Every structure is written in structure tokens, then in C-alpha cells.
Amino acid sequence: MTSLNLAIAGISIGAIAALSGIGLLVTYRTNGVLNIAQGGIAALIAYVFREMVVEWKLPIWISAVLSLAVISPVIGLILERFVFRPLARRRASAAESLVASLGVLVLTVGMTAGIWGLGSRGDAPSLFPARAVGLPGNTRIGVDALAELALVVAVCVALSLITTRTRFGRQVRAVVDDRQLAELSAVPADRVAAAGWAVGTTLAGFTGILLAPRLQLTPYGLTLLVLETFAVVVAARLSSMPVAVLTALAIGIAQSELSQFHVTGQFSALYLAVQSNLFVAALLIGLLVVPGLRELGGDAGSTGRFSTRGAPPSDPGSLADQRRDILGKFGGAALLLAPLSFAPADLRNAFTVPALALIFLSLVIVTGYSGQVSLGVAGYAGLGALLSAKLAAGALFGLPALPGLAALLLGALLVAPVGLLTGYPAIRRRGLTLALTTFAVGAAVSRFVFQQQTFVSGLHVIPLSIAGHMLSDRWFYAVELACLGLGLLVVRNLHEGRLGRALLAVRDHTEGAAAVGVDVRNLKLLSFTVSSVLAGLGGALLTLGSTSFDAEQFSPLNSLLWFTAVVVFGADSAAGAVVAAAFIVTIDTLAPAGSATLAVGILALILGWLPGGLTSAARQGVIMLGRLFTDADTGWPQPASAGIAQAAEAPSTRRRSVPQALSMPTSSGTPATYRRTVGDGMSTLTPFGQTLIVWIREAARTTGPRTTGRNPTGRNPTSSQAAGRMQ
Amino acid sequence: MSAELILTNARAGYRTIEVLHGLDLIIPTGKVTALLGVNGAGKSTTLRVLAGLLPLRSGSLTWQSKTITTMSTLDRARRGLMLVPDERAVFATLTVRENLQIIAEATGHHDITPALEAFPRLRERLTQRAGTLSGGERRMLALARALLARPRVLLVDELSLGLSPKVAGELFAWLGTVADGGTTVVLADQYTEEALGLADIVYVLHRGECSFVGDPAELKPTVSAEPV
Amino acid sequence: MSRAELTGYGLVRRYGGLTAVDNVNITVAPGKITGLIGPNGAGKSTLFSLLTGVEQPERGKVFLGRRNITRMRPDVRARRGLVQTFQVPSLFSSMTVADNLLVGAENRHRDYAGGLLGLAPHGNVKARQIVTRTLNSLGLEGFADETAGTLPTGALRLVELARALCARPDVLLLDEPASGLDGQETERLSVLLRQVAAEGVGVLLVDHDVELVFSVTDQVYAMVGGRVVAEGTPSVVRDDPTVRSVYLAQGPLA
Structure with a gap:
């Protein structure tokens, strides 16, 4: 094929990526939400379209209209109205929006997989006929490529016409320019936001339907492919649409052009990998090399909101507390030990639990304790698995085969340098940049290592044996539990004492921690490194448990699922x-x-309604029940007011001109809210707990005489009288 | 004299900082009310509370004796309670004409000529992006936008900020005519002769509390008597 | 008590075409309160960031005592005795007040690897003593076990100051410590600042509230347009014609 033919072949994939990128940008610029769920929605629509055409035998055009003009935009409108508008209303942090869109991603992927199964399908219908037309000069171009290119042009022209020529378009640009000023100008920003979502999901639908016939359709595969097109919006720094479109076409064409060269020798595999995964390479390079995305709104990389619990009290708690604590630990241990008595098949299923728990613990360290979003944990886990297996088989750098247990632990430790290295970008990066960077690292490791024959072919996972004896299933599970115990010990050490306090300080307020001398840089590196080792250990156990290395198990999509799960259960x-x-x-x-x-x-x-995660909610439930029983007579704990609160209550000595004319009282400075916030005993409660307390108090006030009887403001509403006098 | 807006025991702030510590405020209908005070006294915060940009932590706000404490910014703007913020008061990426059209259309009026009659200088700039205007022109555009909305209540933050005395004087004079037309005007500013000259009633804010309220004429002796 | 003095020599910082800090010399003497005033955009915040290490100067040097700290990160400067507070209080909101202070008091212990292996002791007796003493001297004992995130602004400011003091500063840099405080609390703050200075700590106070700065400081720098236009005792700076003309709009000064 000539270069020109190759370029034409590449246009098609570039155009599809461009559509995806435009959709992402429209949603992002109008809402400030980077729709990570784009991939999931694309896959869902692609499956719906296939169902209509293949199973229901509907004509292609009816299916296309139904799925693209009805279902896709409706999904967008529903998401805006019921997920993201409530978040915007209560001024949720950017991190919460990120988790919400991860939730939608996980939900849509789950739906697709749940309805249609994980198996691959090769019969996804093509939207455009698979014919080619001749161009002057012995070139042919597929109708689909032409149509896709036309679609990109049409979308760009339509969007620019709407935004420049119509009243609604002006409103869109006003909202994009300054949402707050738009609302001050009586512009309905919510409608603009909803339109942004509808356009975004519709283009996601196009992306899915157009990509589906080019591959073996699987829910995970298609979702991941669409996520890789994020390279395009990263190149556009999240703002410029022309840059996004041109980048998409350029990558598409470059990918196609590169296929005409053949590199021989030791770099051939690498060359092939780069050529076939150019989008992932571009995503990673775009994030590491080019500075600063133009992020809207707050800091999506800070996860404080999801990890509200503080350090364990530095003084040992009461005896009762300790007893309850020990009881809880025994309960948990008993649950984990239970599989030892299971039937063999069930016990094998339980193999995954400690392994996965270790991977989740690694996220607890990075996200929960250190406050960084990490969307690439599957990469570390997979590396741990790969390195352990190679060490055990004696296939790593000509090292002799190590005994199983040593290989397991050393393999996990060898992930540490990788964690340290990837921790560096995290020192200065925040927000979406950090989230996308970690994702890109995970995706790159998956594409360039786990899926490369050079690294994984002929990899033989040797079952774990100690002193020459192969472990029975029970013993293997016991080893897993021992590893988990080790992980829990490390996590405890990271959460207690000086180190725990310093880490929490960095999580709660990085600049504040640096300002009093906490070594922020090394602590971040430490948590990334330790976390990568735990993930590596978990990954190695996962592979040992299933007796083979499965690249799918460490797919970047699993990173997203696992991160979401950890946040849901309390980061x-x-x-x-x-x-x-x-x-x-x-x-x-x-x-x-x-x-x-x-x-x-x-x-x-x-989670939108349960900040702090399920664990926090459960923990609060227990605390509340305890309080209800122990404090029933005395009411809520009494104020521990002191210091500034008392000082501020002293009569004011500052001279003040009292407005005699209106006889309106100026503020007396009574610190009513001080006493309320300090005195409610809410200080140890998470936001969810506080909400619950309010509900319970409301209930108590309406049903019984047991109220605290505190005047909520301590002041009489006198202004209405003053107003009366003014008339 | 009746009350347009009544703010009662207002506490509000940003993140961990409480800026208003229980402020009471009455804005009389059809008059010019000036909120004066040094930087950080809480003037802008008060206007943001009135416009609904900043939620009250406690206290209440009534407008024409209806409680609007939780009403959204958009609904307040639609009903004619309009804020001209001190900075970022125009859409910088839109042209002057579009800036005017946006607000005229959103409030149900479609004619932008009244704005051009009030500020003829804007006529020459209609196709220019608002971001390329000078500070004074941008301020004019912001006020012209507010004019087109024909608000019942106009809140203006730091009218004179960064303007030459001559331009500031013109804008103050214009604001006076708006008030004469029956619009309630609330003006947040530092101590300036113009603000004092225009105001019917003056509030002086100090650290989020009201330290003086009354006639502008009463203010001068009080202030100079205050020891520093 | 010999504490180090903070000095900036010939500091320059530009953003694009704008020179935010233009060849500024400044000294924060031990045991004295130094004020920094100026209208919005005068370059106060930038100068402050150059001193704390959040930003780097294009030209000029920053010394703490005889040590050149121009290229040091903020946390390294903090361990050397240059501690700052923020416009928006920067407490660790999920931790108790006592633990917040403890982080400051423990900043010179960085045996993180030991901590990871569970080797480090749970706390250090001396650090705890510092915390208790500081809490008592600021009248914050009652707040020790409160979670920092639930405190009102006034208390937040005090706790942040207490935390800074626990880090045993030679020089304390305070960025608008009185914003968000009411009149009463501001008075209390100025009393505290004088106490801190009396113990030998050098204090730099940046604030909008000229009244507060003039009433509490020993030495004042006034900035306009990135340059220091006046320096000296409060009464000297107050009577400076440039300062008077700039602050005329802020209301009567005297």
C-alpha cells in the first residue's frame, strides 16, 4: 500500500477518536466534569445497537436513530439531572465528580456485561456500507472512512454554527466563559449543562457504534479503547477543540503509516507495540511532557472528602473501646479464616479475597491515608505477578530460580522502584492531571508489558511450595492470610504514631504540612512505594491462586473498578x-x-448521599446506637467550651456607633455558633453521622419530651420590627 | 419608606473563614444604600449573599417580605435582583454586542439600544471582544448589561475600582439617574466622596459586623472622631 | 536568646510582563514585629511566597541568619525555623487540635522507614510537653481533643498559630492572620503576637487592616507596584506622603 492509501486507512480511526474527543470536551467545558464514563456509555450503546440490528432484526437506520438520537441523549440527560446536577448544587468537590463519573463507568460496564455477558461477538453491524469508492489516481477509500470524516466535519460545523449564530449558542459560550456570571445574568446554566451532557453521550454513542465492527466486541475491550482516546483531549489541554480533532486524525494516520515500516532486531517488538498502541503512548507522553491541563473548578486529586476519619487517638482509648476493638478484629479474623473449612471448590474461589484485599489496601494507603487519586493500581499488581512468576521460574535476567515464597516476596519488592519512579510525577501533579497520569501509567504497563509476547509468552506459573512440598489449597490460603496480615501490619504502622500523623497532615493540607516542616516529598514517595509493593504482592497472589498469568486480570479498567470499590467502602x-x-x-x-x-x-x-463511604456509615451507625443507650439520660455531650469562646463572650469594649435613627441592633458578636459547633459533640462524627444525628434529634423533638432545649440563635429576630419603624 | 431587602443575623464565609458574624441589614426600596468599609470588612461578601452566590450559614434574607434565603442565584436574577460583581463582570470571550444580547434575551427584553443610548462609547465597540476593552469600558459594559435587565434591585460592587476619577464620576452620576427611576441600588465601596454623595443611607462594615448605620451626613463627624 | 534574622536582598519576581516584586530588600528582626502593607496587587503576597519558599525569585537572595535559603523547599525552611501561617487556615481538619500541634512539634523527626516497620515510638515526650505548654499559654486547653475541622474561624486562627509555635520558629510569617476575625478576636490576636515577639521570635505580619498593622508592629514596610515605597516605624510610615495618598481611599487614617 502506498503512503496515501495508508493515510486514508488511518483517517477512519482518527475520525472516530475525534468524535470521542469532541464529546468529552463539550461535556467538560459546559459542566466541568471529565466524563470518564464515556467508554462505558459507548460500549452500552454499541451493544444496544447490535441487539436491535442482529437480534430484533430492525433496519439499520431505525436502530441508528433509536440508539443515537433517543437513547444516547436520554442517558446524558438522566446523568445530568440525577447524578451531576445534585453534585453541582451542593458544590461537591471535583474529586466527588470524578468518583461519580467513575461510578457511572463501572455501572454501565456492569450493565453491559450483566445483560450481554463477557464473551466476545464478531457480528457487530456496521453503520455504513462496507464498500470502497475510487478516487482519482488509483486510490480507493472506504465509504465508512468517508462517512466518518464527513461526520466529524458536520459535527464541528454544527457545533460552531450553533454556538456562534444562535441564542442558545451564546448562552453556551457564556456558561463556558463564566458560569457564575451567567447565572447572575439570568442565563439558565442548568439547561446548558444538560445539553452538554446530551451532546457528549450522543457522541459517545457514535464512537461505540463506529468502533464496534472493527474489533471483537467485548464490554471491557470497547470501553478501554474509548478511554484511550482521552489522549486526544489531553493533547488539547482539555480546552481546544481544533487541537483535539487534529491530534486525533494525526494519531490515526500516524498509526497507519507506521505499519509500513518494519524494524528488525531487538526493538521490533517495542516498535510494533508502540505502533499498535499509539493512543496510549500519546496519552502517557502528553501527560508527562506537556505541562498543565486547563482544569476547571477544584482539585480532583484531593480525596479528603472520602476519607474523613482522622488518625487513631494518640492516647490509648478507654478499656471498653479497646475491648470493642479487639472484638472487631477477632470477628474479622474469624470471617477470613472461615474458608479454611470450605469445600475445595469454594476454597479456591476464596483465594481471590486476600489477594484482592491486599491490592485494595495499597489503595487505602495512597488514596485514603495520603490523599492521592491512583487509577493505575492494576499495573503494579500485574508487575508484581509477572516478576514473582519469572523469579520462581528463573526467567528474570538470568537469575537462578528462587524458591516460591522468596520469589513471591522479592517479586513484590521489585515493584518498589517502579512505584518510586511513578511517585515522582505525583509530587507536583494534582487533580485530573494526576488521575489521568496514574491511569496512563497503568494502561501503558498493560499494553507494553502484559500484552507483549516478549514478556509473557511461555510464562509458567509454578504453584507455591515450601521446602519442596507443594502447598495444599488450605496451606496456600493460609499463606495468603499471612501476607494479608503483613499488609495490615504495614498499613497500621502507616496510620499510627508520628508517621501516621505526618501522612494525614499531608493528606488534609499539603501546604500546611510543609509550612510546619513535614517532609511532603518523601512522604508522598514513601506512600506510593509502599503501596506499589502491597499491590504487587496482591497481584502475585492473584496469579498464584488462579495458576496462570492473565493479562485481563490486570487490565487498566480493573484499576478504575478497584479504585471505585475502595472509595465506596471507605478509602x-x-x-x-x-x-x-x-x-x-x-x-x-x-x-x-x-x-x-x-x-x-x-x-x-x-455515595453522593453517603460521603465517607459505607464503612463510615456503618461506623457511625454503631457509634450512634452506643450513644443512644449510654447518653439517654444526660442528652448529648456537653460543651467543652474554653479559651477563645469564653474570651469572645466577654462584653465588648470596642466603641461602636449605635444606629439610633433606626434603633436597629447591630450584631452583638455573640458567638452562638461557636457554642453550637463545639458543644454538639459532633466533632468526632463524619458528615453522614452528623446528618443522622440531626434526623434523630428531629425525631426526638417531635415524639418525646427529651430535647436539649437550647435556643438555636440566642437572639430575637428584631429586624422586622426595625423594618416596621422604617415605614 | 418600605424595606426591599432585609438580612437578619447573617453568618457567611468561605470554607473555614467566617466573614460575616451575624450581620443585620435593611435595604429601603427605591433608595441608594451604600456599604462602606476597608478591604476585608465583608462588603463584597454581603453582596454575594444578597445575590445568592454565597449561602448563608445562619440567618435569613427576605425580599419584599418573602423569604428568599435558599432561592438560587438564577431565580433571583430572573426576578430582578441583579449583582454587578467587581471583577469578571463581563464575558471576556464574547463580543460587546453578545454580552448585551445575552442579558437582554435572558430577561425577556430583546432590544439593546437603551444600553447604547446610555453609554454611546459602547456603540463603537460592538463587535470587539469584551476581554479587549479598557477597564473603564468594561465597567461601562457591565453596568449597561445590568441596565438592560431592568432590575428591581441593582447591587454594584466597587464601582470605582481601578477607574480614573473622571470616569468614576460619570458612572456614579449614571447610577444616580437609575435610582431616580425607582430602582433600589446597593453600592459597596471604600470611603469615597462620590459614594457618600450618592447614598441615602450608609452602612459602615467592620470585620463582618455593622459599626455604623444612618444618614451619610451623620457619618463624617463620627468617623473623624473615632480614634485610630 | 539569640534567634536568626530573616533577610531578603534584591528580590525580583516577574509574571509575564508584570514585575510583581521589583528589587525588594526586607529584614525581619528577632524579637520584633515587622509589618507589610500595601493595596491589592502591590506584590505583598508574592514577596511573602518568596520568603516562605512557595515561589522562587528570579534575582536576589533570602537568608535565615547566615544561611542562604533561597533555593530551599518550604518544608526544609520550616525545619530550619521559618514557619508560616495561611490566609485560609491550613489545619489538618480530620485530626484533633492536639495532634495538629504535635505534627508541628515533631517536624524534626523524620525516621519514616522506622515508622513503617513499627520501630518508632508512638510519640515523643518532649514533643508532647511542647504541645501542652503551647495549648496552655494560648488558652486552648479546652480544645485539645476537638477535631480541627469543626472549629470556628477564630479558634482555627489561634490553633494554626499554636501549631506554628510548636514547630519552634525563629521567624514566624503570618499571612492576613486577622481576616475572618471579629474586632474582639483581633485584639486578642495582637496581644498574642506581642507575647510571641517578646520571647524572641521575629514576626512578619501581612494584613489588609492597616489599623491593626500600625498598632502592633515595630517596623513597617509599605509596598506599591512591587516596590517598597516606605519603611520605618509605624508613625514614620503613616505620615509618608505616598502611603497617605494610596490609603486615602481606604478611609481616614487619623
Whole structure:
């Protein structure tokens, strides 16, 4: 094929990526939400379209209209109205929006997998006829490529006409320019936001339907492919649409052009990998090399909102507390030990629990304790698995084969340098940039290592044996538990004492921590490194448990699912990590494929109402019940007011001109809210707990005489009298 | 004299900082009310509270004796409670004409000529992007936008900020005519002769509390008597 | 008590075409309160960032005592005794007040690897003593076990100051410590600042509230347009014609 023919072949994929990029940008510029769920929605629509055409035998054009003009935009409108508008209303942090869109991603992938299964389908219908037309000069171009290019042009022209020529378009540009000023100018910003979502999801639908016939359609595969087109919006720094379109076409064409060269020798595999994964390469390079995305709104990389629990009290708690604590630990241990008595098949299923729990613990360290978004954990896990297996088989750098247990631990430790290296970009990066960078690292490792024959072909996972004896299933599970115990110990050490305080300080307020001398840089590196080792250990156990290295197990999509699961179950809770692992494994064992994903997605969206995660909610429930019983007579804990509160209550000595004319009282400075916030005993409660307390008090006030009887403001509303006098 | 807006025991702030510590405020209908005070006294915060950009932590706000404490910014703007913020008061990437059209259309009027009659200088700039205007022109455009909306209540933050005395004087004079037309005007500014000259009633804010309220004429002796 | 003095020599910082800080010399003497005033955009915040290490100057040097700290990160400067507070209080909101202070008091212990292996002791007796003493001296004992995130602004400011003091500063840099405080609390703050200075700590106070700055400081720098236009005792700076003309719009000064 000539270069020209190759370029034409590349246009097609470039055009599809451009459509995806335009959709992402429209949603992002109008809403400030980077729709990570784009991939999931694309896959869902592609499956719906296939269902209509292949199973229901509807004509292609009816199916296309139904799925692209009805279902896609409606999905967008529903998401805006029920997920993202409530978040915007309560001024949720950018991190919460990020988790919500991850939740939607996980939910849509779960739905697709749940309805249509994980198997691949080669019969996805093509929207455009598979014919080619001749161009002058012995070149031919596929109708689909022409149509896709035309579609990109049409979308660009339509968008620019609408935004420059119509009244609604002006409003869109006003909202994009300054949402707050738009609302001040009586412009309905919500309508603009909804339109942004509808356009975004519609273009996601196009992306899905157009990509589907080019590959073996699977829910995960298609979703991932669409996520890789994020390279385009990264190149556009999240703002410029022309740059996004041109980048998309350029990558598409470059990918096609590169296929005409053949590199021989040791770099041939690398060359092929880069050529076939140019989008991932561009995503990673775009994030590492080019500075600063033009991010809207707040800091999506700070996860403080999801990890509200503080350090354990530095003084040992009361005896009762300690007893309850020990009881809880025994309960958890008993649950984890239970599989030892299971039937062999069930025990094998349980193998995944401690392994997954370790991976989740690694996220607890990075996200819960250190406050960084990490969307690439599957990469570390997979590396751990690969390195351990190679060490055990004696296939790593000519090292002799190591005994199983040593290979397992050393393999995990060898992930540390990788964690350290990827921790560096995280020192200065925040927000979406950090989220996307970690994702890109995970995706790159997956594409360039796990899927490369050079690294994984002929990889033989040797079952674990100690002192020459192969471990029985029970003993293997016991080894897993021992590893998990080790992980829990590390996590505890990271959460307690000086180190724990310093880490929490960095999470809660990085600049504040630096200002009093906390070594922010080394602490971030430490948490990334330790976390990568735990993930590596978990990954190695995962592979040992399933007796083969499966690249799918460490797909970048799993990073997203796992991160979402950890946030849902409480990002700062080690117990939550174990419960989350047990939850996912149990559902995956009992229910059809995709159910666990679906469940995590649903829970993530519910998280909008349960800040702090399920663990926090459960923890609060227990605390509340305890208080209800112990404090029933005395009411809520009494104020511990002192210091400034008392000082401020002293009569004011500052001279003030009292407005005699209106006899309106100026503020007396009574610190009513001081006493309320300090005195309510809410200080140890998470936001969810506080909401619950308010509900319970409301209930108590309406049903019984037991009220605290405190005047809410301590002041009389006198202004209405003053107003009366003015008339 | 009746009350347009009544703010009662207002507490509000940003993140961990409480800026208003229980402020009471009455804005009389059809008059010019000036909120004066140094930087950080809470003037802008008060206007943001009135416009609904900043939620009250406690206290209440009534407008024409209806409680609007939780009403959204958009609904307030639609009903004619309009804020001209001190900075970022125009859409910089839109042309002057589009800036005017946006607000005229959103409030149900479609004619932008009244704005051009009030500020003829804008006529020459209609096709220019608002971001390329000078500071004074941008301020004019912001006020012209507010004029087109024909608000019941006009809140203006720091009218004179960064303007030459001559331009500031013109804008103050224009604001006076708006008030004469029956619009309630609330003006947040530092101590300036113009603001004092225009105001019917003056509030002086100090650290989020009201330290003086009354006639502008009463203010001068009080202030100079205050020890520093 | 011999504490180090903070000095900036010939500091320059530009953003694009704008020179935010233009050849500024400044000294924060031990045991004295130094004020920095100026209208919006005068370059106060930029100068402050150059001193704390959040930003780097294009030209000029920053010394703490005899040590050149121009290229040091903020946390390294903090461990050397240059501690700052923020316009928006920067407390660790999920931790108790006592633990917040403890982070400051423990900043010179960085045996993180030991901590990871569970080797480090849970706390350090000396650090805890510092925390208790500081809490008592600021009248914050009652707040020790409160979670920092639930405190009102006035208390937040005090706790942040207490945390800075626990880091045993030679020089304390305060960025608008009085914003968000009411009149009463502001008075209390100025009393505290004088106490801190009396113990030998050098204090730099940046604030909009000229009244507060003039009433509490020993030395004042006034900035306009990136340059220091006046320096000296409060009474000297107050009577400076440039300062008077700039602040005329802020209301009567005297």
C-alpha cells in the first residue's frame, strides 16, 4: 500500500477518536466534569445497537436513530439531572465528580456485561456500507472512512454554527466563559449543562457504534479503547477543540503509516507495540511532557472528602473501646479464616479475597491515608505477578530460580522502584492531571508489558511450595492470610504514631504540612512505594491462586473498578478494603458475570448521599446506637467550651456607633455558633453521622419530651420590627 | 419608606473563614444604600449573599417580605435582583454586542439600544471582544448589561475600582439617574466622596459586623472622631 | 536568646510582563514585629511566597541568619525555623487540635522507614510537653481533643498559630492572620503576637487592616507596584506622603 492509501486507512480511526474527543470536551467545558464514563456509555450503546440490528432484526437506520438520537441523549440527560446536577448544587468537590463519573463507568460496564455477558461477538453491524469508492489516481477509500470524516466535519460545523449564530449558542459560550456570571445574568446554566451532557453521550454513542465492527466486541475491550482516546483531549489541554480533532486524525494516520515500516532486531517488538498502541503512548507522553491541563473548578486529586476519619487517638482509648476493638478484629479474623473449612471448590474461589484485599489496601494507603487519586493500581499488581512468576521460574535476567515464597516476596519488592519512579510525577501533579497520569501509567504497563509476547509468552506459573512440598489449597490460603496480615501490619504502622500523623497532615493540607516542616516529598514517595509493593504482592497472589498469568486480570479498567470499590467502602479504612474484596468475590462467585461491577457502580452513585463511604456509615451507625443507650439520660455531650469562646463572650469594649435613627441592633458578636459547633459533640462524627444525628434529634423533638432545649440563635429576630419603624 | 431587602443575623464565609458574624441589614426600596468599609470588612461578601452566590450559614434574607434565603442565584436574577460583581463582570470571550444580547434575551427584553443610548462609547465597540476593552469600558459594559435587565434591585460592587476619577464620576452620576427611576441600588465601596454623595443611607462594615448605620451626613463627624 | 534574622536582598519576581516584586530588600528582626502593607496587587503576597519558599525569585537572595535559603523547599525552611501561617487556615481538619500541634512539634523527626516497620515510638515526650505548654499559654486547653475541622474561624486562627509555635520558629510569617476575625478576636490576636515577639521570635505580619498593622508592629514596610515605597516605624510610615495618598481611599487614617 502506498503512503496515501495508508493515510486514508488511518483517517477512519482518527475520525472516530475525534468524535470521542469532541464529546468529552463539550461535556467538560459546559459542566466541568471529565466524563470518564464515556467508554462505558459507548460500549452500552454499541451493544444496544447490535441487539436491535442482529437480534430484533430492525433496519439499520431505525436502530441508528433509536440508539443515537433517543437513547444516547436520554442517558446524558438522566446523568445530568440525577447524578451531576445534585453534585453541582451542593458544590461537591471535583474529586466527588470524578468518583461519580467513575461510578457511572463501572455501572454501565456492569450493565453491559450483566445483560450481554463477557464473551466476545464478531457480528457487530456496521453503520455504513462496507464498500470502497475510487478516487482519482488509483486510490480507493472506504465509504465508512468517508462517512466518518464527513461526520466529524458536520459535527464541528454544527457545533460552531450553533454556538456562534444562535441564542442558545451564546448562552453556551457564556456558561463556558463564566458560569457564575451567567447565572447572575439570568442565563439558565442548568439547561446548558444538560445539553452538554446530551451532546457528549450522543457522541459517545457514535464512537461505540463506529468502533464496534472493527474489533471483537467485548464490554471491557470497547470501553478501554474509548478511554484511550482521552489522549486526544489531553493533547488539547482539555480546552481546544481544533487541537483535539487534529491530534486525533494525526494519531490515526500516524498509526497507519507506521505499519509500513518494519524494524528488525531487538526493538521490533517495542516498535510494533508502540505502533499498535499509539493512543496510549500519546496519552502517557502528553501527560508527562506537556505541562498543565486547563482544569476547571477544584482539585480532583484531593480525596479528603472520602476519607474523613482522622488518625487513631494518640492516647490509648478507654478499656471498653479497646475491648470493642479487639472484638472487631477477632470477628474479622474469624470471617477470613472461615474458608479454611470450605469445600475445595469454594476454597479456591476464596483465594481471590486476600489477594484482592491486599491490592485494595495499597489503595487505602495512597488514596485514603495520603490523599492521592491512583487509577493505575492494576499495573503494579500485574508487575508484581509477572516478576514473582519469572523469579520462581528463573526467567528474570538470568537469575537462578528462587524458591516460591522468596520469589513471591522479592517479586513484590521489585515493584518498589517502579512505584518510586511513578511517585515522582505525583509530587507536583494534582487533580485530573494526576488521575489521568496514574491511569496512563497503568494502561501503558498493560499494553507494553502484559500484552507483549516478549514478556509473557511461555510464562509458567509454578504453584507455591515450601521446602519442596507443594502447598495444599488450605496451606496456600493460609499463606495468603499471612501476607494479608503483613499488609495490615504495614498499613497500621502507616496510620499510627508520628508517621501516621505526618501522612494525614499531608493528606488534609499539603501546604500546611510543609509550612510546619513535614517532609511532603518523601512522604508522598514513601506512600506510593509502599503501596506499589502491597499491590504487587496482591497481584502475585492473584496469579498464584488462579495458576496462570492473565493479562485481563490486570487490565487498566480493573484499576478504575478497584479504585471505585475502595472509595465506596471507605478509602481510609483497612477493614473496608477487606470487606470490599470479600464483597466483590462473593458476588462474582454467586451471581452472573458483571454483577459485582454493577453493584459497585450503584454503590458509587449512592455515595453522593453517603460521603465517607459505607464503612463510615456503618461506623457511625454503631457509634450512634452506643450513644443512644449510654447518653439517654444526660442528652448529648456537653460543651467543652474554653479559651477563645469564653474570651469572645466577654462584653465588648470596642466603641461602636449605635444606629439610633433606626434603633436597629447591630450584631452583638455573640458567638452562638461557636457554642453550637463545639458543644454538639459532633466533632468526632463524619458528615453522614452528623446528618443522622440531626434526623434523630428531629425525631426526638417531635415524639418525646427529651430535647436539649437550647435556643438555636440566642437572639430575637428584631429586624422586622426595625423594618416596621422604617415605614 | 418600605424595606426591599432585609438580612437578619447573617453568618457567611468561605470554607473555614467566617466573614460575616451575624450581620443585620435593611435595604429601603427605591433608595441608594451604600456599604462602606476597608478591604476585608465583608462588603463584597454581603453582596454575594444578597445575590445568592454565597449561602448563608445562619440567618435569613427576605425580599419584599418573602423569604428568599435558599432561592438560587438564577431565580433571583430572573426576578430582578441583579449583582454587578467587581471583577469578571463581563464575558471576556464574547463580543460587546453578545454580552448585551445575552442579558437582554435572558430577561425577556430583546432590544439593546437603551444600553447604547446610555453609554454611546459602547456603540463603537460592538463587535470587539469584551476581554479587549479598557477597564473603564468594561465597567461601562457591565453596568449597561445590568441596565438592560431592568432590575428591581441593582447591587454594584466597587464601582470605582481601578477607574480614573473622571470616569468614576460619570458612572456614579449614571447610577444616580437609575435610582431616580425607582430602582433600589446597593453600592459597596471604600470611603469615597462620590459614594457618600450618592447614598441615602450608609452602612459602615467592620470585620463582618455593622459599626455604623444612618444618614451619610451623620457619618463624617463620627468617623473623624473615632480614634485610630 | 539569640534567634536568626530573616533577610531578603534584591528580590525580583516577574509574571509575564508584570514585575510583581521589583528589587525588594526586607529584614525581619528577632524579637520584633515587622509589618507589610500595601493595596491589592502591590506584590505583598508574592514577596511573602518568596520568603516562605512557595515561589522562587528570579534575582536576589533570602537568608535565615547566615544561611542562604533561597533555593530551599518550604518544608526544609520550616525545619530550619521559618514557619508560616495561611490566609485560609491550613489545619489538618480530620485530626484533633492536639495532634495538629504535635505534627508541628515533631517536624524534626523524620525516621519514616522506622515508622513503617513499627520501630518508632508512638510519640515523643518532649514533643508532647511542647504541645501542652503551647495549648496552655494560648488558652486552648479546652480544645485539645476537638477535631480541627469543626472549629470556628477564630479558634482555627489561634490553633494554626499554636501549631506554628510548636514547630519552634525563629521567624514566624503570618499571612492576613486577622481576616475572618471579629474586632474582639483581633485584639486578642495582637496581644498574642506581642507575647510571641517578646520571647524572641521575629514576626512578619501581612494584613489588609492597616489599623491593626500600625498598632502592633515595630517596623513597617509599605509596598506599591512591587516596590517598597516606605519603611520605618509605624508613625514614620503613616505620615509618608505616598502611603497617605494610596490609603486615602481606604478611609481616614487619623
